[in-house]
Amino acid sequence: MQAAMLTRPAPAQAQQASRTTTVPAVLQSRPRVSCQVATQEAPSQMSAAPKNVRTAVMGASGYTGEEVVRLLSLHPTFAVSALTADSQAGKAFSDIYPHLVTATQVPTMVKIADVDWSEIDAAFCCLPHATTQEVIKSLPQHVKVVDLSADFRLQNVDTYREWYGGEHKAPELQREAVYGLTEIYREEIKNARLIANPGCYPTSVQLPLYPLLAAGLIQHEDIIVDAKSGVSGAGRSAKVNLLYTEIAEGINSYGVTKHRHMPEIEQGLSDAAKTDVTISFTPHLMPMTRGMQSTIYVKLAGGATVDELRTALKTRYDAEPFVTVLGEGVIPHTRYVRGSNHVHISVFPDRLKGRAIVICVLDNLVKGASGQAIQNLNLISGIPETTGLLQAAMFP
Numbered sequence: 001m002q003a004a005m006l007t008r009p010a011p012a013q014a015q016q017a018s019r020t021t022t023v024p025a026v027l028q029s030r031p032r033v034s035c036q037v038a039t040q041e042a043p044s045q046m047s048a049a050p051k052n053v054r055t056a057v058m059g060a061s062g063y064t065g066e067e068v069v070r071l072l073s074l075h076p077t078f079a080v081s082a083l084t085a086d087s088q089a090g091k092a093f094s095d096i097y098p099h100l101v102t103a104t105q106v107p108t109m110v111k112i113a114d115v116d117w118s119e120i121d122a123a124f125c126c127l128p129h130a131t132t133q134e135v136i137k138s139l140p141q142h143v144k145v146v147d148l149s150a151d152f153r154l155q156n157v158d159t160y161r162e163w164y165g166g167e168h169k170a171p172e173l174q175r176e177a178v179y180g181l182t183e184i185y186r187e188e189i190k191n192a193r194l195i196a197n198p199g200c201y202p203t204s205v206q207l208p209l210y211p212l213l214a215a216g217l218i219q220h221e222d223i224i225v226d227a228k229s230g231v232s233g234a235g236r237s238a239k240v241n242l243l244y245t246e247i248a249e250g251i252n253s254y255g256v257t258k259h260r261h262m263p264e265i266e267q268g269l270s271d272a273a274k275t276d277v278t279i280s281f282t283p284h285l286m287p288m289t290r291g292m293q294s295t296i297y298v299k300l301a302g303g304a305t306v307d308e309l310r311t312a313l314k315t316r317y318d319a320e321p322f323v324t325v326l327g328e329g330v331i332p333h334t335r336y337v338r339g340s341n342h343v344h345i346s347v348f349p350d351r352l353k354g355r356a357i358v359i360c361v362l363d364n365l366v367k368g369a370s371g372q373a374i375q376n377l378n379l380i381s382g383i384p385e386t387t388g389l390l391q392a393a394m395f396p
């Protein structure tokens with residue numbers, strides 16, 4: 001594996017010009033050629049500084065892997081040092097993702113077994129569900145891991161068996177893993193070695209509901225989630241139901257009453273409410289490439305008003321760079337967060353007395369997957385959480 005680009009010291013002049021910060025935590029345990037990290041505020045100087053956290057992207061030929069590589073092309077600290085693929089191993093990354101042909105420093109995709117892990121500090125694991133347990137178990141301890149699959153998200157092994165249809169193959173790692181919903185579990189994430197990055201639907205439901213349940217402003221019963229996803233949520237592999245002819249000009253629900261994101265969402269909401277929460281959740285496949293909307297119907301608790309819900313969310317997320325609570329009457333739209341790590345939330349009074357409608361939109365590939373994964377690795381690494389992620393949505 002080619003790692004020379006990562007360990008190459010920055011030209012002396014550039015090192016001098018770069019503003020430096022403390023060494024990221026992920027680097028502290030290992031010897032490094034350079035100890036300087038450029039700050040985000042100095043992009044022109046930054047480009048000459050070394051990217052000195054060496055990352056591997058496992059499953060780089062898939063959509064979330066691609067999105068990690070795309071976002072890291074603007075990241076001042078994280079270098080792409082290894083890319084893995086399965087059926088596409090041996091190919092150049094730009095052969096399958098020509099829009100990233102300018103990312104000239106990324107290595108050729110190899111099989112996971114061919115990665116030299118002594119040259120890697122951190123890994124993004126963008127593999128299908130149920131394939132990551134043994135892979136992550138086999139990695140050396142010094143490698144920090146953000147797993148984008150669902151393999152480590154459920155804390156209870158019985159719940160995992162029930163929803164994913166098999167015994168967990170690394171229960172000790174399941175106990176160690178920290179759930180990576182950054183805005184909610186930030187303190188735990190900071191010290192984690194293994195992050196279970198949340199699912200896209202669970203992110204879009206938990207971010208708006210967690211603070212409301214924790215504050216007792218909504219009832220923990222009768223929560224109904226009507227969720228919609230772009231087709232990239234299903235990954236890049238060829239499937240008949242994902243053909244243009246099957247997707248365009250129509251929508252369909254799927255996983256009705258049995259989608260595997262239900263237990264993940266309920267786990268988080270139960271943590272917020274400090275009691276068991278059960279939801280009704282129906283996802284839909286939409287004829288769009290990216291984007292996700294969850295429209296959530298809730299009952300107000302203890303005489304709370306819709307204005308109080310909005311104020312509570314605004315207060316909770318006021319200092320959060322990636323979560324924006326919109327003003328009264330403002331309708332969120334997936335196109336206003338497209339390609340970005342931003343989440344928009346809005347709260348409306350329902351016509352039915354005592355109820356509210358909460359709408360949350362995000363990009364399933366960014367805050368719903370790869371963006372949040374980078375946000376989490378930023379945190380673990382002790383660099384600003386927003387590093388490499390501040391780009392606005394792509395519009396129109």
Ligand SMILES: NC(=O)C1=CN([C@@H]2O[C@H](COP(=O)(O)OP(=O)(O)OC[C@H]3O[C@@H](n4cnc5c(N)ncnc54)[C@H](OP(=O)(O)O)[C@@H]3O)[C@@H](O)[C@H]2O)C=CC1
Binds near residue numbers: 084150199368369
């Ligand atoms: N798409 C989304 O919006 C979201 C996805 N996720 C999760 O992220 C993970 C990746 O999703 P996504 O990128 O969409 O999936 P894709 O199907 O697009 O990509 C899967 C990747 O895994 C590789 N792969 C498949 N099987 C194996 C195997 N047995 N061993 C090693 N590598 C393998 C593929 O390689 P190759 O192509 O070479 O065969 C490909 O690189 C999944 O767990 C998914 O649930 C999470 C949140 C949102």
Ligand SMILES: CC(=O)N[C@@H](CCC(=O)OP(=O)(O)O)C(=O)O
Binds near residue numbers: 261
């Ligand atoms: C449109 C579509 O098929 N979406 C996927 C969810 C996205 C995903 O990959 O699941 P995780 O978030 O759990 O990783 C699904 O419903 O299974």
